[in-house]
Each structure stands twice: as C-alpha cells, then as structure tokens.
Amino acid sequence: MIMNCETARLNIDQYFDEKIREMDLELSQHLKNCDDCNNYYDDCKKAGELVTHIRDFEPALSDPTNLTGDIMMGIEARSAKSEHDKKIIPFYVFQNVTFRRLLSAAAVILFFVFGYEQYLVLDKINCLEIQYQKVSESRNNMYNSWETSTLKKYNYIITNNKELIKKINSMGNNVLLLKIASGYQDNNKFVPEELYRDLYTQKECSSLIKKFIEGRELLPKQK
Amino acid sequence: MQSVLQKIIQQIKKGDREAFRKLVEHYQQSAFNLAFRMLGDDDEARDVVQDSFIRIWEKIDTYNSKEKFTSWMYKIVSNRAIDRLRAIRRRPFISIEKLIPDLMSSGENSSDIYLENKEIGELIRVITDGLPQKQQLIFTLRDLQGLSTQEVKEITGLLESSIKSNLYHARKTIREKLLAILTFERQ
Numbered sequence: 585m586i587m588n589c590e591t592a593r594l595n596i597d598q599y600f601d602e603k604i605r606e607m608d609l610e611l612s613q614h615l616k617n618c619d620d621c622n623n624y625y626d627d628c629k630k631a632g633e634l635v636t637h638i639r640d641f642e643p644a645l646s647d648p649t650n651l652t653g654d655i656m657m658g659i660e661a662r663s664a665k666s667e668h669d670k671k672i673i674p675f676y677v678f679q680n681v682t683f684r685r686l687l688s689a690a691a692v693i694l695f696f697v698f699g700y701e702q703y704l705v706l707d708k709i710n711c712l713e714i715q716y717q718k719v720s721e722s723r724n725n726m727y728n729s730w731e732t733s734t735l736k737k738y739n740y741i742i743t744n745n746k747e748l749i750k751k752i753n754s755m756g757n758n759v760l761l762l763k764i765a766s767g768y769q770d771n772n773k774f775v776p777e778e779l780y781r782d783l784y785t786q787k788e789c790s791s792l793i794k795k796f797i798e799g800r801e802l803l804p805k806q807k
Numbered sequence: 808m809q810s811v812l813q814k815i816i817q818q819i820k821k822g823d824r825e826a827f828r829k830l831v832e833h834y835q836q837s838a839f840n841l842a843f844r845m846l847g848d849d850d851e852a853r854d855v856v857q858d859s860f861i862r863i864w865e866k867i868d869t870y871n872s873k874e875k876f877t878s879w880m881y882k883i884v885s886n887r888a889i890d891r892l893r894a895i896r897r898r899p900f901i902s903i904e905k906l907i908p909d910l911m912s913s914g915e916n917s918s919d920i921y922l923e924n925k926e927i928g929e930l931i932r933v934i935t936d937g938l939p940q941k942q943q944l945i946f947t948l949r950d951l952q953g954l955s956t957q958e959v960k961e962i963t964g965l966l967e968s969s970i971k972s973n974l975y976h977a978r979k980t981i982r983e984k985l986l987a988i989l990t991f992e993r994q
Binding site: 597601623624627628630631634635637638639641642643644645646648651652654655656658659662 | 824827828831832835836839840843844849852853856857860861864865924927928930931934950951952953975978979981982985986989990
C-alpha cells in the first residue's frame, strides 16, 4: 500500500517530535517519489535545527556579580521593610475571628456607655427645660405646682455640667427660684438666705428655704 | 552536591545571608537561562531572576527537601516570567525573515553559528508569539530548557497527558510558523 501525502506528513512530524532514529521504510520510499513532501521534510528538519540552536545556546548573563549584588541588596531592603512592618498591626490580625469579636464587643460596650451618658445629659436638659417652663407658668399661682423633689434630682447634673450651668445662667431672673429650689449656687456667690435677711433671722430664713426645698411651703415674696 | 546543597539551604533557613549568596552565585545562570528563554529579553530576564531569588529567600521555609531544588526554583522563575509576560507589551520584532536564512546558510554544524543574546531573543519571541501561555511554558521547559517530562510535571503541576497535549500543539504551531517563513524564502 502506497502512503499518501497526508499520512507522510503526519509521520514526518512524529519523526521529528519524537526524535525517532530510524525512518519508516514506507515514509522513506514516499519521500523519494514526492518532491512536496521531501521539501516538507527538509523544512521540518531546518525548523527542528533552529529550535535545537536556541536550546544549545546559553544566553550570556552579563555581569553576574552585579546581579548577585542586586539580589543581596533586594533581600536587605525586604528585611528592613519587614522589620518596619512588624511594628504595625498586620492586617491579618483584623482577619482573626476572635480579635474581630472582641473588637465588636468593645464597640458595643463603648456605644452603650457613652450613648447612655449622652442620653442622660440630653434627657436632663430636656427635663430641666420642662421644669423651668412649669416654674414660669406657675408663678401666677404662687408656685403651687413646683416639684422640688424633681428639681433636686437634677441638682447633680446642674452642678457638674458646664453646658448646663451656662444654660441655666442664660435663663434669666425666673430661674432664680429654680436655683433656690435645687440648692444651686453659682460659684458660691449666690446664697438664698441673703434674699430674706432683712425680713427674717438667719435661722428663720434657713428654715423657710428648707421647707421650700422640701416642697412643704412656698417662698415668701422679697421685700 | 545534593547534601552540600541541603546544608546550604538549612543555613539559609536560619537566616544565613552568606549561604544565600552562594546559592545565588551557583544558580543564577540556570534561572537566567529559563527566564530568557521565556521572555526573549535580557533585561526582563534579569529582573525576573532578581525577583525570583528574593522570593526564594522569603519562601525558603516552604521548600521541601524531598523536592528537587531546581524544580522548585524553576517553578518560581516561570511564575514570575509569566507574570512579566502578562505585564509587558511585546516590542516589535526585527526582520526575522533575514535572520533565519542567515542562520540556515551558516552550515550544518550549529556550533559554527554565533548568535548574540539579542538575536536569539528575537527568535524566541517570534516562534513563541501568540502561543497560549501554558503551551509556551511547556514548550520552553521541554524543548528549549531541555527538561524531562517528569521535571516539567513537577514544575507545572500538570498531568503528563496534559503536558504532551500542550507540547504537541505548541510544536505544531511553531513548526507551521517556521515552515511558512522557510517556504517563502525558497520561493
């Protein structure tokens, strides 16, 4: 059976790819009688030689000492960077599940602590404003609706919060009674007893103030 | 040599830079050969070798002494070279049609032919241009670097059948490309 060109070329490819030492007799006969396949064989041989040339060629590494030096400098630089990075909390710490849970818990605790504190301050400002409103409204009714116990409750915040002190001071004269009721003293300059010193003795004045604070009596008018 | 190499690697694992210098001096040419055959460019190959050895220094703890060191090193070099191939835009080729006839007319003995890095680099770039990266890697390792199929398997992590298939297709493409040039020259 005579080998056709297609089979011959497949065999030529195989011959070069697999570096077969002895050519198949049938292929050899075909090449003798077929110029095209013979040219194909020659070209494949040249192509193979070209690849062999590349393989056998060892590319010259110019200045290898310099390359070694560059590599050594590279690892020095990396080591220095690595030392620097150790001082920074690495990102993988944040990827740690336990660490993340602790961080979340801390965030929640801080939120509640500071959030609640903030809530208390705002709430007390609000309550104080409502109470002040009641004082204003009740003046015509001789202060009957005063809730001194409530006022006393805010005393702590009033005397410990600069913002509130400023607010109270800005409220004007009407708040004076509120100050008395809550025992508030502005840098010790305000002494409630002084309001009545021309009318009562110190003892009587103290008693009145006390009764007023306790909500048992109204304050008398100033002279 | 293997035991000497293992001793050097043990010293490197302890942070001995002088031991690492010895390793670099001994293997940088082999690493350069592979990088050059993949990239076809002196400077790019040099950069890849530098990056690869820095990587080797950083990852030496992960090296398993049961593995052949050169296979491990070639794995790192070839990965770096592939990254570089993706990153760089290939430069225009010189007239390869002129280069090949010169090469072919220089005689039967390949040792008579002296080609500079630049010319061989151009040849490599021409014949591997357009190959899928896997085919290029396997062709380079097997046919240009002259490694065994087993070594190619260790480096690429591919099955033998896959290596053979990729090599077959790479060779076919390259042969067709060269034949087209050679046929044109004959006419």
